[in-house]
Amino acid sequence: MLNFDLHNPTRIVFGAKTVSRLDELVPAGARVLILYGGESARRNGTLAEVRAGLGQREVHEFGGIEPNPSYETLMEAVALIQRKGLNFLLAVGGGSVIDGTKFVAAAVDYPGDPWEIMESHGATVHRALPFGTVLTLPATGSEMNKGSVVSKKATKAKLVFASEHVFPRFSILDPTKTYSLPLPQVANGVVDAFTHVMEQYLTYPVDGRVQDRFAEGLLQTLVEIGAEVMAKPDNYDARANLMWTATLALNGLIVAGVPEDWSTHMIGHELTALHGIDHARTLAAVLPANLQVRREAKRAKLLQYAERIWNITEGSEDERIGIAITSTRVFFESLGVPTRLREYGLNAGHIDEVIAQLEAHGMTALGEHEDVTLAVSRQILEAAL
Amino acid sequence: MLNFDLHNPTRIVFGAKTVSRLDELVPAGARVLILYGGESARRNGTLAEVRAGLGQREVHEFGGIEPNPSYETLMEAVALIQRKGLNFLLAVGGGSVIDGTKFVAAAVDYPGDPWEIMESHGATVHRALPFGTVLTLPATGSEMNKGSVVSKKATKAKLVFASEHVFPRFSILDPTKTYSLPLPQVANGVVDAFTHVMEQYLTYPVDGRVQDRFAEGLLQTLVEIGAEVMAKPDNYDARANLMWTATLALNGLIVAGVPEDWSTHMIGHELTALHGIDHARTLAAVLPANLQVRREAKRAKLLQYAERIWNITEGSEDERIGIAITSTRVFFESLGVPTRLREYGLNAGHIDEVIAQLEAHGMTALGEHEDVTLAVSRQILEAAL
Known part of the structure; x- marks a missing residue:
């Protein structure tokens, strides 16, 4: 097992009808900015419920945060907060709104060009406004971690930052808030959570037995409930299990003491930034190809994955690994998520530009062994076509 | 899945050679009291290492905290802190020292008779001194939770309190610090952690799939490493897995969203308070008897436990449940921990007094259905003889 630090002060408030607890969770007298994405939050009544929960506090709204927050x-939003002198943020939405809120929280009092926050990957962040979240889309885990992904339209850059200062103070997870989600977004959430676990699990063994079993428990649960969450939007327990699984998939727990990969995410980010493909869909295309290309380095964990997630115990090692990778692909496709870049309109001619962007962003030695060079990324993209 | 709140701000610093990080973790200028148990902490050099880690800070020591802290x-210790004006506590030891330190932290500024802290089960605690821990015995999980058990010699009472104010600020978990433990203490730790998981897992199904799988992952790991930690005291990975498993067994995670039992613990506490039997050994005797007596109410989870932990899939339901309970008993005994009260010198004549103490402490409706009356506790004790 590797040495680790683990610290996660976010308070999770989980269950039906928990939005009303905002009054107890947000400081009395806070001057609040609600941040949200599209108008669905207003249409389905969540914004009104949130405002009711905030009682007599001064509340402003900022909508229009994009699926890849820019x-x-x-x-x-930063300018609005400064103009109005607001001191507490409340993200209402999914990972994009929460990621965006983290950036805003860190940028408000940032003593310099706030884009430095992204370029330093958070190292230059020394304070942030306090904020909470009301999660409506289970997927990214942003509601219980210190990470954020923000894009710059001007340069098509999509970068990650992390800081201890941007843990949410609290996150309200009410599974009934997910009932009205479009099904493709639910499918994306399953794929996103699944891939988060894989980035932290499918590397090489370090005798982290609990970490492996926790990761496997999350993967098994996603495989089990994938069809259920798609078939019955108002199945409370299925949605509750998805919501809690997605949070645990990226809250720092399963990675504590084990290596991590993240090359699938880094390659996927460039595909989203260049071509606007949904984040989860880039992962669905890149992950199986990535496992295929790097199957030798990942052999031991691929065999464990084959046995413990897909119950594959027959055949040669290579056959078992092949079936496990195919099973992953079939699982994503069963949710209606294509796993080939050609199905997103990309072909071999698009690869050079992706590689150039990876190079521009310093993504030249990715993965748990830092051996995913640009040449390996090219192989992965070719295998993903 | 049940609604839940989850909040755990303790920072875990895990791995070999991490005691030296005290200098970064304890506030500069803190006036520190180190609390510890027996002299083994001094003999094996841990106290010296801790003092070195604390650098130039003012440091006092308080030793002699008992295995069941009184x-x-x-x-x-409270009087010493008040006399010297100390403002930071550092527990160096196992669960008893940490539990004791939690009580001390809450008692120092308590405006009334501090025993009220125990009688109110923590409800009257509104502040506490900050403290950290250096864990030397993996077992209780106290290093990452807000609970504490304290005994009063005068009345042979052993009570539990919990408060958000007594989460450790940090806990240092260095598996090498466990190498010198006496093997019976290591065995106790395995049994204690195993029983903690069972109290939160072996109740009734609420479709908490991740919670079940996490609990099962901890149980499977303990079954797997039990023999290893006993056979090779300096097997780093085995000790690391035990240490991390024991922490996760009782840090609020696996219980979030599911029912909990704790009747085995409550009955066990009285056995320790009356007869001085090691905490874990009372659990080893009470748990199998408890599962046996309440097998109907726990049927569904007992069958799941039989299949997922012990791979028992053949035979009638009752046969499978019987074998699972026997397997639990055999596992504890394989660690050298007897599972019959008679092996601890008790017989049927001792039961009345235990029942009287349970009644005196209000333990008349225990368990996930609050149906473990004094009559059921008596049945459990009889089955444990």
Whole structure:
């Protein structure tokens, strides 16, 4: 097992009808900015419920945060906060709104060009406004971690930052808030959570037995409930299990003491930034190809994955690994998520530009062994076509 | 899945050679009291290492905290802190020292008779001194939770309190610090952690799939490493897995969203308070008997336990449940821990007094259905003889 630090002060408030607890969770007298994405939050009544929960506090709203939150939009929220002197943020939405809120929280009092926050990957963040979240889309885990992904439209850059200062103070997870989600977004959430676990699990063994079993428990649960969450949007327990699984998939727990990969995410980010493909869909295309290309380095964990997640115990090692990778692909496709880049309109001619962007962003030695060079990323993209 | 709140701000610093990080973790200028148990902490060099880690800070020591920390002893530490004006506590030891330190932290500024802290089960605690821990015995999980058990010698009472104010600020978990433990203590730790998981897992199904799988992952790991930690005291990975498993067994995670039992613990506490039997050994005797007596109410989870932990899939339901309970008993005994009260010198004549103490402490409706009356506790004790 590797040495680790683990610290996660976010308070999770989980269950039906928990939005009303905002009054107890947000400081009395806070001057609040609600940040949200599209108008569905207003249409389905969540915004009104949130405002009711906030009682007599001064409340402002900032909508329009994009599915891949942009620096340009977020800086408008920063200006509003500065103009109105607000001191508490409340993200209402999914990972994009929460990621955007983290950037805004860190940018408000940032003593310099706030884009430095992204370029330093958070190292230059020394304070942030306090904020909470009301999660409506289970997927990214942002509701219980210190990470954030923000894009700059001007340069098509999509970068990650992390800081201890941007843990949410609290996150309200009410599974009934997910009933009205479009099914493709639910499918994306399953794929996103699944891939988060894989980035932290499918590396090489370090005798982290609990970490492996926790990761496997999350994967098994996603495989089990994938069809259920798609078939019955108002199945409370299925949605509750998805919501809690997605949070645990990326809250720092399963990675504590084990290696991590993240090359699938880094390659996927460039595909989203260049071509606007949904984040989860880039992962669905890149992950199986990535496992295929790097199957030798990942052999031991691939065999464990084959046995413990897909119950594959017959055949040669290579056959078992092959079936496990195919099973992953079939699982994603069963949710209606294509796993080939050609199904997203990309072909071999698009690869050079992706590689150039990876190079521009310093993504030249990715993965748990830092051996995913640009040449390996190219192989992965070719295998994903 | 049940609604839940989850909040755990303790920072875990895990791995070999991490005691030296005290200098970064304890506030500069803190006036520190180190609390510890027996002299083994001094003999094996841990106290010296801790003092070195604390650098130039003012440091005092308080030793002699008992295996079941007593109110009487702990109040001496409270007096020392008040006399010297100390403002940071550092527990160096296992669960008893950490539990005791939690009580001391809450008692120092308590405006009334500090025993009220125990009688109110923590409800009257509104502040506590900050403290950290250096864990030397993996077992209780106290290093990452808000609970504490303290005994009063005068009345042979052993009570539990919990408060958000007594989460450790940090806990240092260095598996090498466990190498010198006497093997019976290591065995006790395995049994204690195993039983903690069972109290939160072996109740009734609420479709908490991740909670079940996490609990099962901890149980499977303990079954797997039990023999290893006993056979090779300096097997780093085995000790690391035990240490991390024991922490996760009782840090609020696996219980979030599911029912909990704790009747085995409550009955066990009385056995320790009356007869001085090691905490874990009372659990080893009570748990199998408890499962046996309440097998109907726990049927569904017992069958799941039989299949997922012990791979028992053949035979009638009752046969499978019987074998699972026997397997639990055999596992504890394989660690050298007897599972019959008669092996601890008790017989049917001792039961009345235990029942009287349970009644005196209000333990008349225990368990996940609050249906473990004094009559059921009596049945359990009889089955445990």
